[in-house]
Amino acid sequence: MTTTTRDALRERLDKATADLDPPFAIVDLAAFDANARALTRRAAGKPLRVASKSVRSRALLERALATPGWQGVMSYTLAEAIWLVRSGMTHDALVAYPTADRAALRELATDPGLAASVTLMVDGPEQLDLVDAVAAPGHRAELRVCLDIDGSWRPLGLHIGVRRSPLHTAAAVGKVAREIATRRGFRLVGLMAYDAQIAGLGDAPPRETLRGLAIRLMQHRSYRDLLHRRRAALAAAREHADVEFFNSGGTGSVAATAADPAVTEVTAGSGLYGPALFDAYRAWRPEPAAFFALAVVRRPANDYVTVSGGGWIASGQTHASRQPLPWLPAGLRLLGPEGAGEVQTPLRGPAAGELRVGDRVWFRHAKAGELCEHVNELHLVDGAEVVETVPTYRGEGRAFL
Structure with missing residues (x-):
């Protein structure tokens, strides 16, 4: 996905969810x-x-x-x-x-x-x-x-x-x-x-x-x-x-x-959600479809921002690839010494300079369904509009593992 395409996606998702307060998750x-x-x-x-x-x-x-x-x-x-x-x-x-x-x-x-x-x-x-x-x-x-x-x-x-x-x-x-x-x-x-x-x-x-x-x-x-x-x-x-x-x-x-x-x-x-781990496949890469949004709450320096929450770590071998991937805006990365934190996550990169307190950063989970263990509902986006909000298993009070 090119930077231009990602910019357009960010604009569309921000518009569709303008009335929602992070953290929340959506499916395109x-x-x-x-x-x-x-x-x-x-x-x-x-x-x-x-x-x-x-x-x-x-x-x-x-x-x-x-x-x-x-x-x-x-x-x-x-x-x-x-x-x-x-x-x-x-x-x-x-x-x-x-x-x-x-x-x-x-x-x-x-x-x-x-x-x-x-x-x-x-x-x-x-x-x-x-x-x-x-x-x-x-x-x-x-x-x-x-x-x-x-x-x-x-x-x-x-x-x-x-x-x-x-x-x-x-x-x-x-x-x-x-x-x-x-x-x-x-x-x-x-x-x-x-x-x-x-x-x-x-x-x-x-x-x-x-x-x-x-x-x-x-x-x-x-x-x-x-x-x-x-x-x-x-x-x-x-x-x-x-x-x-x-x-x-x-x-x-x-x-x-x-x-x-x-x-x-x-x-x-x-492949229905297109999580970040599938970016490492050659034969077929699904379109990113599931995202979660976190709010910027600090600006420690010109090229740093801090978002609230973010430690939504995927299961499997303990590795950096199991961390969520900052996706929108393009040009943000996690900090090696800190990673994705339970209550706050610092991010660094060129895109940090344009972000202000209250803005949102969109992440992709490393894996697919585990995203739903962190939210009670998924907002379904069609174009630039949330057309429906549906419960996750967690939202229906079902925690099976």
């Missing part, structure tokens, strides 16, 4: 919708499942699902999945991670309609045992389960990727699939293999050319490994179950993942 609907359509094009006909943790607002989840090519939700907790289904927002919720929430499991197991709409994630018999301890088979609804397959790359004994599922080989997948087939009260309906080292890792880190080359080489070889292992895992699971879907990928790997014949659906969510 034109950019959100453009990102939703671009992701469907990248999926090349395969359905996209929206990752709710990257959105965390029911109104915007519904907006994404209203876009052709999007269907179903990947929730991040079972309690959230139950809430989304009971609210009528979806009848197809895949829980992305294993759960130990006994109250939610009990609610799921005692409601056949709910059980038909929610798919649990497992990667071994221990999770099945926990379910049986909460609600004995024969006295509950049949529960849909999906096997989480390790998507990491392991060349020469190394482990490149995240440490999640222990199911790395087709043999391991087949063993657990066979056990599920023999257990009352469970039905294996899906597989998932998240390629974090591809989907979740930018291949063009700023000012790190050699590292970017190394990342791209790693991702190319890891992708070839995944093509083989996903196909083999699917074959192993099909010996014991009628698999309905194979989910994989994320915003950073939609096109590549959709090209795998074994994969039937791709997950995406962060």
Whole structure:
């Protein structure tokens, strides 16, 4: 985005929100919708499942699902999945991670309609045992389960990727699939293999050319490994179950993942908001759609300003890349010794000279849905006007993690 484009965006957002007092967050609907359509094009006909943790607002989840090519939700907790289904927002919720929430499991197991709409994630018999301890088979609804397959790359004994599922080989997948087939009260309906080292890792880190080359080489070889292992895992699971879907990928790997014949659906969510971490991707960079505004409250020197609040740090590895990015006006940066503070954040740069107390600075969060944990509502901007204000999960009193 050029400086001229950013100046125009700042003028438009300032005009749309002139009556609002920071801190607040907005979503630019034109950019959100453009990102939703671009992701469907990248999926090349395969359905996209929206990752709710990257959105965390029911109104915007519904907006994404209203876009052709999007269907179903990947929730991040079972309690959230139950809430989304009971609210009528979806009848197809895949829980992305294993759960130990006994109250939610009990609610799921005692409601056949709910059980038909929610798919649990497992990667071994221990999770099945926990379910049986909460609600004995024969006295509950049949529960849909999906096997989480390790998507990491392991060349020469190394482990490149995240440490999640222990199911790395087709043999391991087949063993657990066979056990599920023999257990009352469970039905294996899906597989998932998240390629974090591809989907979740930018291949063009700023000012790190050699590292970017190394990342791209790693991702190319890891992708070839995944093509083989996903196909083999699917074959192993099909010996014991009628698999309905194979989910994989994320915003950073939609096109590549959709090209795998074994994969039937791709997950995406962060790309709808276009957070700052995706500025480090080559293949596709979403349009920035979600922003938060903070007010200037001090001017320590001519090329410094201080804004109120700002310490909205993203999860993951502790690193400067997890800090929010000052975006508008262009030409501001965080201070290394201080960073983004809990109650105030100093900024420095050429743009500071034009800012006065009471002016606002627009930030982009490093990640997507975590922005919504800091605000009760999102103001939806169309052009230079706020057309609607919708609650976040937090605004509806829902804190799932």
